[in-house]
Amino acid sequence: MSEQTTPADVVAPSEPPTTTSVVATPPQSPLRRLFAGPVGRNAGLVLALLLIVLVGAITAGDTFFQVNNMLTILRQASIIGVISVGMTLVIIAGGIDLSVGSVMGLASVAATLAAVQDLVAQTHWFLMIVVALAVGIAAGLVNGIVIAYGKVVAFMATLAMLVAARGLAEILAERRTLVVESRGFITFLNEDFLGVDILIWIFALVAAAGWIILNRTTFGRRTVAIGGNREAARLAGIDVKRHTMWLYAIAGVCAGIAAVMILGRTTAGTSTHGQLYELDAIAAVVVGGTLLVGGRGTITGTVFGVLIFATLSNVFVQNNLSSSVQAVAKGIIIVVAVLLQQRFSKPAGSRG
Template structure:
């Protein structure tokens, strides 16, 4: 054997053996199963649940339930809690919680209807009341965000403290009275119809579309999901987690302020009792809509369906003259089932 042949033999790299038949782990999951296990499948489940509730209502309550007027009533009742839930969706996706939105809503309604505010409104424009209510909500959200992000206080405790403080401040400012809205222009504006649909419903629709775009089509939404999925990894990826957390709670406060304006238009009065326990309804709607309580996953579409499910269910009970106690039991069962399904999807996702 020549030296050249020997060198070629030594330096040769053996060819890889031909690949055998694919194992079961290499086989891809069917497309339909991947779709149904994702957000489309979860939203489809919500649609089916809503359809079942509608069928039950149509069978038990008849034409009074299926009338256009009743549909608009359901949407109007869902509008205020819906706006709150849009803000809550971002908070929970980021891995946080906000128990203060109901109290902030009550405080904002009181602040906007104080005598001094209404006098200034009469001298200028009713939009001033709107700005005051929204400003109070944003300020409360800013305080929550700073305490949580930079004060390193657990979100549950920080927002619980805001819940108590905001409700107490509202009682002090209102002197435990109901403050009537004097501006006729404000009342007319927020009781108007556009294309036969209440202005409150339009506000909910605009909030839902804006929330969907913010979550799915902006860097803000992607960073929110990243922080909820893994806070430390998001920080290492260059995201200013503290600053972003502040903005998330400001967004929740903004939603509470808008909801305060809506309740003022609906009831024509500001009171410290506005928004009591609405934070629990919002959290329930968000969870039923498929947003993980541990953060990292959620959709605005699911939240909207969650709000509609609870609003429609409440209307079915009212139409059938059932007590609020039975309503609460049914809501509790729905929440438990939703959480159990969440846990199942989370475990499956971890295995995959």
């Protein structure tokens, strides 16, 4: 009796294995690999800074390399530099903060109000620093909460804070300049330590703290992860909303520190302090190699970006060139920096 075969007993003829075509990616050139890495980017910034210094030495003569002039450059870079450190962390995470200049002005006004200065006269001038920092962190937290939990686009939320903080500063100051009455506060912020202005030391300490946070802490690694891929960071267990809130709080603290520094430098608080500082900070961060889309950036690069713009401004001043020419030169540098970012951040073989 012959056996009947069921469909399960039938062996299907073997099919040829499918092949997946792999497109070979052309290898990166050594130059591209160099400038795509952090060492190459920083080397390019150092080269750009040296070229500006060379131009200054040729056009301005011996006065450019005088110690006083070098300290002047660092002093001018210090306030923008502090704001830029906070801005770097925010941009690395894929955000933006347009309000830091206005928050700085508001903090300078709040710290010099009559009521605060009366308390300072009864206690200690350190109270002015506390008030400025408190205003900065409060404004930063408002930005962070609105952006993270209110789901408002960072550009619009911080633009609203820019307008509101500047208006509040004008109301509190009654459109007047509030003079700092504490001589101890002014004396401290105009002292030299080891021959270097205290404002420069503050910038160095803030930059060092920012470098440690970004490169040596879990907070910094999470910041980079959020900027690289926000959804992947959330799925990896990072509380993206809370982290974003604290990033803007840090930017606010930096604005408060900058307010203290400008109070020591100008001895007065006014609502006009910090105008357009947010644009200078963003420019320094971008020139320093931080991607505007987030996911990559360094504090070291930002410091070089700040120094490049401060040195460039000094060269223009030494040669009696107008601020309009300075603005044009800054614009050209920003465009070149963005073009280089787009060129060297693309994977090899990509088009467009």
